[in-house]
Amino acid sequence: MLKFQLLGAIGASSERGELQVSGTLQSSLLAALLVAEGSPVSRDALIDEMWGSEPPDAVENAVQAHVSRLRRKLAALEDDPDRSRLITQHVGYRLVLDEGSLDVTVFMEEYERIKSIGSSPDGTAKEIRHVLKMWRGPIYGGTAVGQSCQAAAARFExxxxxxxELLFDCDLENFEHRRIIPELQTLLVEHPYNERFRQQLMVALYRCGRQTDALNVYRELHGKLSEELGLSPSPVMRDYERAVLEQDPCLHVKSTVQRAAASHRGERHLMPAGR
Structure with missing residues (x-):
């Protein structure tokens, strides 16, 4: 079966070899067809994805030439090279995909399955780590793509x-707090405003006896939001700060703090982790 990849370098492979995608235009073309997941893509949409607002002269001929080139390369990987999966239709082009042949489709389906199975934290964590191995680098391998592919990339990310987030909730439920601290710290460099990662890091640090470091995670966010956006952390983030300041014993057994305002008695409660 011919398999396609978007979670990393754009490409395709089969027992006959690997697709050699040459140039940004060919990569953008293949990415746009794959993101459609088997649905037709109009010529105008492909032009936007490949050239943006500056298409060349005779752009429709250029699209046809790139499609023909890609079709020949894909045919070389097929058992039946005379039967092309890159189909010309009156609205544009369609790339026929076999079930389970596109990595990002499998990735998204696995996410939905894991959310719904409700297995133990340990079992869920193992499944998530297995699925995350599919993510082999920057989406599209860092290739510049059009707006439609950019929107899809944001959804995948x-x-x-x-x-x-679900993985770290499971790890906290399994008392794996020491292991996840470096991972969370790295992720917060890339996603400094992600409050859930900060909350999980605060709990993990607190469980390691690092109360000051846990509070600094909150204070760093407070400083960034105030200086860069003129905002304040959410009420939920403030609840985590308060729980750490008060040395709430429940932080040692659960990962998600429920807002104290929900209790008329002013007592703090914790909810089980998970989504």
Whole structure:
């Protein structure tokens, strides 16, 4: 079966070899067809993805030439090279995909499955780490792509972050707080405003006896939001700061702090981790 990749360098492979994608235009073309996940893509949409607002003269001929080149390369990887999966339609072009042949589709489906199975934290954590191995680098391998592919990339990245949040909730439930501290610190360099990662890091640090470091995680966010955006941390973040300041014993057993305002008695409660 011919398999396609977007979670890393754009490409395709089969038992016959690997697709050699040459140049940004060919990469953008293949990415746009793959992001459509088997649906037709109009010629105008492909032009926007490949050239943006500066298409060349005779751009429709250029699109046809790039499609023909890609079609020949894909045919070389097929068992039946005379039967092309890159189909010309009146609205544009469609790349026929076999079930399970596109890595990002499998990635998104696995996320939905993991959310719904409700297995133990240990089992869920193992499954998430297995799925995350599919993420082999920057989406599209860092290739410059058009707006449609950029929007899809944002959706894929959002799913990856949601998986990581769920993973760290499971790890905290399994008392793996020491292991996740370096991972969370690295992620916060890339995503400094992600409050869930900060909350999880605060809990992990607190459990290691590092109360001051846990508070500094909150204070760093407060400083960034105030100086760069003129904002303040959310009420939920303030609840985490308060829990650490008060040395709430429940921080040692659960990972998610419920807002104290929900209790008429002013008592703090904790909810089980998970989504």
């Amino acid at each position: 959002e799913t990856r972050l949601a998986l990581l």
